[in-house]
Amino acid sequence: MPKNISIAIKIEAILYLKGKPLSLSEIAEYAGCDRSTAEEGIIELMDNYARRDSALEVVETSDGYSLQVRSDFHDLVQTLIPVELGVGALRTLAAIALHSPILQTDLINLRGSGVYQHVPELVELGFVRKRRDSDSRSYSLQVTPKFHQYFQIDQLPQIFPTPENEQQLELEL
Structure with missing residues (x-):
């Protein structure tokens, strides 16, 4: 130089x-x-x-x-640059999307304490809605319409068994 x-x-x-x-x-x-x-x-x-x-x-x-x-x-x-999420926040968003709605405590068990930094970022970007859960002291997290629009996803597959879709699966069999 x-x-x-x-x-x-x-x-x-x-x-x-x-x-x-x-x-x-x-x-x-x-x-x-x-x-x-x-x-x-x-x-x-x-x-x-x-x-x-x-x-x-x-x-x-x-x-x-x-x-x-x-x-x-x-x-x-905002118009020209797409939202840039770090790998950790993106993985947290994917976990929320796949398990939506999910309690924040369950998400922490699934993803670790990094969730405490990721969730506020995802809420601020408008990808996740955070509401106090009436049955626990935790928050219920779920993806928003902006998530579906931004990632151009009409419907997410239910790939993890939950009591609801296990019953549905049994009925289909």
């Missing part, structure tokens, strides 16, 4: 390539500099983006610094 590239431009490339918030320490490590130089570079980069008419901005969040599309373009992002 040419030696005359400023630290701000190097940090810009790092934030773009990593695509997630990075702490100042991580930025300094990737940039091969100390924390104060990385901080100066971040400040310069943030100032550069603030001065230009750009769709991008560098922001500081609780997770670190990131390069992102300005909030003015949120509607455009």
Whole structure:
């Protein structure tokens, strides 16, 4: 890499390539500099983006610094970029869909404690409805029409035996 590239431009490339918030320490490590130089570079980069008419901005969040599309373009992002779920959240969503409705406690037994992070994300995205179950202290979870529309699924197969579909299976036999 040419030696005359400023630290701000190097940090810009790092934030773009990593695509997630990075702490100042991580930025300094990737940039091969100390924390104060990385901080100066971040400040310069943030100032550069603030001065230009750009769709991008560098922001500081609780997770670190990131390069992102300005909030003015949120509607455009929602239109052009499909929802991106992590593997864990996607597996949790699949479990909810296959067992819908399912109690959150049963889902935790099935998928583990990661469910506590996945369910709020899935509810916020509109894929899952969460309601207090009247028969227990848990929540009842089920997929929403948005789930069916987004994943273009008309009807999910019942592949896991439940008392209801076991009785139906017996009647069919």
